[in-house]
Amino acid sequence: MQQGNIGVTTENIFPVIKKFLYSDHEIFLREMVSNAVDATQKLKTLIRQGDFKGDAGDLTIHVSLDEKAGTLTISDRGIGMTADEIDKYINQIAFSGVTDFMEKYKDKADAIIGHFGLGFYSSFMVSKKVEIVTRSYKEGSKAVKWSCDGTPSFTIDDADKADRGTDIILYIADDCKEFLEKQRISDLLNKYCKFMPVPIAFGKKTEWKDGKQVDTDEDNIINSVEPLWTKTPSTLKDDDYKKFYHTLFPMNDDPLFWIHLNVDYPFHLTGILYFPKVKSNLDLQRNKIQLYSNQVFVTDHVEGIVPDFLTLLHGVIDSPDIPLNVSRSYLQSDSNVKKISTYIEKKVADRLQGIFKSDRKEFEKKWDDIKLFINYGMLSEPETFYDRAKDFALMKDTEGKYYSFEEYRKLIEGNQTDKDKVVVYLYATNKEDQYTYIEAAKSKGYSVLMLDGQLDVPVISLLEQKFSQSRFVRVDSDIIDRLIVKDDAPKSTLTDDERDILSQVFRSQMPAMEKKEFGVEVSNLGENAQPVVLTENEYMRRMKDISKYQ
Ligand code: ADP
Ligand code: MG
Numbered sequence: 100m101q102q103g104n105i106g107v108t109t110e111n112i113f114p115v116i117k118k119f120l121y122s123d124h125e126i127f128l129r130e131m132v133s134n135a136v137d138a139t140q141k142l143k144t145l146i147r148q149g150d151f152k153g154d155a156g157d158l159t160i161h162v163s164l165d166e167k168a169g170t171l172t173i174s175d176r177g178i179g180m181t182a183d184e185i186d187k188y189i190n191q192i193a194f195s196g197v198t199d200f201m202e203k204y205k206d207k208a209d210a211i212i213g214h215f216g217l218g219f220y221s222s223f224m225v226s227k228k229v230e231i232v233t234r235s236y237k238e239g240s241k242a243v244k245w246s247c248d249g250t251p252s253f254t255i256d257d258a259d260k261a262d263r264g265t266d267i268i269l270y271i272a273d274d275c276k277e278f279l280e281k282q283r284i285s286d287l288l289n290k291y292c293k294f295m296p297v298p299i300a301f302g303k304k305t306e307w308k309d310g311k312q313v314d315t316d317e318d319n320i321i322n323s324v325e326p327l328w329t330k331t332p333s334t335l336k337d338d339d340y341k342k343f344y345h346t347l348f349p350m351n352d353d354p355l356f357w358i359h360l361n362v363d364y365p366f367h368l369t370g371i372l373y374f375p376k377v378k379s380n381l382d383l384q385r386n387k388i389q390l391y392s393n394q395v396f397v398t399d400h401v402e403g404i405v406p407d408f409l410t411l412l413h414g415v416i417d418s419p420d421i422p423l424n425v426s427r428s429y430l431q432s433d434s435n436v437k438k439i440s441t442y443i444e445k446k447v448a449d450r451l452q453g454i455f456k457s458d459r460k461e462f463e464k465k466w467d468d469i470k471l472f473i474n475y476g477m478l479s480e481p482e483t484f485y486d487r488a489k490d491f492a493l494m495k496d497t498e499g500k501y502y503s504f505e506e507y508r509k510l511i512e513g514n515q516t517d518k519d520k521v522v523v524y525l526y527a528t529n530k531e532d533q534y535t536y537i538e539a540a541k542s543k544g545y546s547v548l549m550l551d552g553q554l555d556v557p558v559i560s561l562l563e564q565k566f567s568q569s570r571f572v573r574v575d576s577d578i579i580d581r582l583i584v585k586d587d588a589p590k591s592t593l594t595d596d597e598r599d600i601l602s603q604v605f606r607s608q609m610p611a612m613e614k615k616e617f618g619v620e621v622s623n624l625g626e627n628a629q630p631v632v633l634t635e636n637e638y639m640r641r642m643k644d645i646s647k648y649q
Contacts, residue, residue, distance in 0.1 A: 101182075101255040124275065127221040128162075128284070129291035131173045131267050132299060133395045134219060135160045138177025138265060139297045142236060145178070151236055153263075159298040159318060162288065166279050169271050175297075176264035179235040182243045182255055189219060189231065189245060190253065223249055225278050228270040234260045285321070291396045294326040294415075326394065328371045328415055332359040344373050348387065348413060352376040355465050358450045360416070362442065366435055370416035372409070372447065374469055385410045391417040404436055406444045406484070408476040416443075444480065448487035455491035463501045466493050474554040481561060489565070497527055497537055497547045508566070511546050515583055523583045524571040526550040526559075536574035545583070547574055556641060576637035 139158050145151035161174045180188065222229050227249060234242040242260035247253040260266075269278075277283050285301060292299055300318035307313075327335065327343040344354050354373035362368045372388070388405060390397045394417060401410060404421060420435050451473070455462045473492055476484040493501045502510060508522065515523045525540050526548040527533045537547050550559065559571045572582050 102252065124224045125278075125287055126291070127225050127269075128171075128278075128287045129395060130218055130221045131269075132160065132162065132288070132292050132295065135173055135175035135177060135265065135267075136295050136297045136395075138175050138179070141178045142176075145236070153236070159300050159320070161318075162284065162299060162301045164279060164281060164284060169279060171269045171271055171278060171284065173267045173269075174264065176262065177236075179240070179264050180231070180233045180243070181235045181237065181240050184235065185231065185233070185243060185245050185255065222267065222269055225272055225275040226269040227272045230268040230270075231265060232258050232260050232268065233265040234258075234263055236263050288321045293322050293396070294324075294391065294394045295322050296324050296394050298322065298324060326415075328359070328369050328417060329394070332361065335359075340371065340373075343371065344413070347389070347415070348375075351413075354413065355468055356450075356454065357414070358447055360443065360446055366418065366420040366438060366442075368416065368418040368420070368439055368442070370414060370418075372412045372414040372416075372443070374465075374472065375411075375413045376468060377471065384413075387413040389415045390421065391415060392421065393417070393419050397421075404439060406440055406476070406480060408472065408479045408484070409443060409447060411472055411475070412447075441483070444476075444484055445487070448484060452487065452491050462491070463493065466495075466501060470552055471554060474552065474558050478554065478557055478561060485561070485565065495549050497530060497549050499549075504562075504566075507546075507548075514544055515546070517583045518586045520568060522566075522569050524548060524562075524569060525574050525582065526555075526571060527574050528555075533573075533575050536579070539579045540574050540582075543579060543583075545579075560641070572637045573635070573640065575633075575635055576640070577634045 139160065142151060142155065142158070146155055156176065158176050160176075161172075163172050163174070164170075165172070229247055231245040232242065233245075234240055242258040244256045244258035245253060246256070271278050281302070288299065288301055298318075298320050299322050301321050302319045303314040304317045304319045305312045306315050327339060340357050340359075341353055344351070344357070352375075354375055357371055357373045360368055360370040360372065375384075375387070386399050386401065388401045388410065389399045390401050390404065401416065404416070405412075418439065421433075421439065451462075451469075454465075470493075473488055477488050477492065489504055491503065493503060494507045495501050511524070512522055515525070517523055525545055527537050528551050530537065530549070540547050550556075563569055563571060574582070576582065
């Protein structure tokens with residue numbers, strides 16, 4: 100038997116690990132299983148290169164619970180470790196990693212959000228003792244057992260293990276008994292390991308017999324080793340994408356469409372992003388994008404990695420190039436992450452543009468559902484995303500017809516330009532309430548836009564900045580001839596004084612609240628026009644609306 104001290108100065112490092120990672124105890128399982136996956140993949144590589152000639156056999160990873168012994172065991176049939184390798188990879192390297200980690204984050208415990216691949220030593224967050232029983236694939240290797248009880252001393256012993264591979268045996272600590280519960284482990288495997296690339300078995304499949312659920316002989320495999328995003332898009336059908344969406348989000352409606360991401364350069368990234376069907380704004384859910392690194396779940400908080408407005412999409416992103424072991428503020432300043440974010444934004448815009456070009460009808464059908472995403476995108480990325488979206492974003496008139504920005508400009512330019520050469524966009528927010536105003540505008544041959552979406556008002560302000568010589572006014576903000584003032588505007592037959600008096604009379608009948616909000620305009624413009632209309636000042640109303648949305 101060999102004994103030793105792990106090379107750190109701190110007397111007992113484990114309470115510190117526990118404290119630092121308190122909220123994230125559960126990731127230990129991801130770390131243990133992903134180490135088992137790594138060891139298995141390494142063996143596969145050796146086989147491919149002809150460096151391992153034996154029989155690989157079944158490579159399934161087994162996770163098992165022994166409630167009586169109070170242990171959770173992760174077993175693989177990967178490359179295993181020799182005693183020397185344990186010394187190198189476990190005793191030295193990993194601990195120096197922890198020391199670095201503590202040096203770096205000593206004073207910033209609170210600033211650390213997210214997940215840490217603390218690797219093997221995360222097992223001590225939940226264990227009072229950890230054993231490694233392992234046997235290397237190398238010819239003539241002896242099995243070894245490493246044991247450590249959470250103090251910086253460990254033992255290495257010979258062990259009985261006929262088979263190649265590694266068992267990690269965790270003696271679960273008394274204050275972490277939850278990790279001895281079948282359901283809890285099952286949930287965690289489902290969360291972190293569902294798409295790992297090597298089969299993982301947890302218990303046996305069950306079946307119903309005589310009204311009772313009993314175990315069968317068949318392993319219960321908890322993961323799918325080749326998730327959809329790792330496949331070549333051209334081999335996939337719409338149904339495959341929908342089915343995968345429902346495995347991620349079983350309760351949701353079919354998605355509107357999706358974007359399969361697949362990049363090799365300048366970084367590696369694959370994934371599938373879905374535009375969800377949103378029945379109401381209350382349905383909008385953020386953080387429905389799961390981030391993976393080589394099929395290992397990392398987080399579903401993707402802020403900083405995808406542009407803010409795309410956090411409303413659903414799906415998965417997998418990139419080994421996103422640094423995982425760091426705080427979120429670091430993530431946001433990482434140049435790789437910035438590149439990824441820019442790329443995703445461009446890819447989403449390209450796909451939308453593609454549908455718009457190739458199938459305008461289909462695009463119009465989807466527009467009302469995706470409009471909120473696009474509007475939000477234009478508002479939050481008024482340079483980059485706006486610049487792409489302006490070519491496919493649509494405007495809808497009160498008749499339900501759709502126009503691109505450019506098409507609509509062409510449509511109204513001739514007729515709706517005022518004497519100062521400003522093109523006036525008339526819009527309504529409620530067809531019933533503003534009916535008479537809409538009709539008055541139409542009778543002049545004007546077109547009225549329907550802008551009843553949640554973000555339409557802020558978007559109007561953006562468009563006024565982007566479009567040259569343009570103004571948006573709601574149809575009821577003044578009488579129509581003053582909304583688009585032409586040189587030849589008909590003169591009222593009443594004098595200004597007479598109109599003032601009439602207006603006063605009407606105002607005196609209004610409740611105080613309304614007096615503040617509405618103007619009273621008197622006119623006698625033709626036979627069908629109403630002599631007196633209530634108007635709501637465009638500027639005042641818009642300020643009010645915008646403050647509401649903020
Ligand atoms: P990382 O996985 O990032 O290298 P870890 O702390 O998780 O860091 O693991 C440290 C090292 O221990 C690994 O690189 C590997 O060499 C070794 N190791 C851990 N688990 C296993 C295992 N199940 N089989 C073989 N080697 C392992
Ligand atoms: Mg690891």
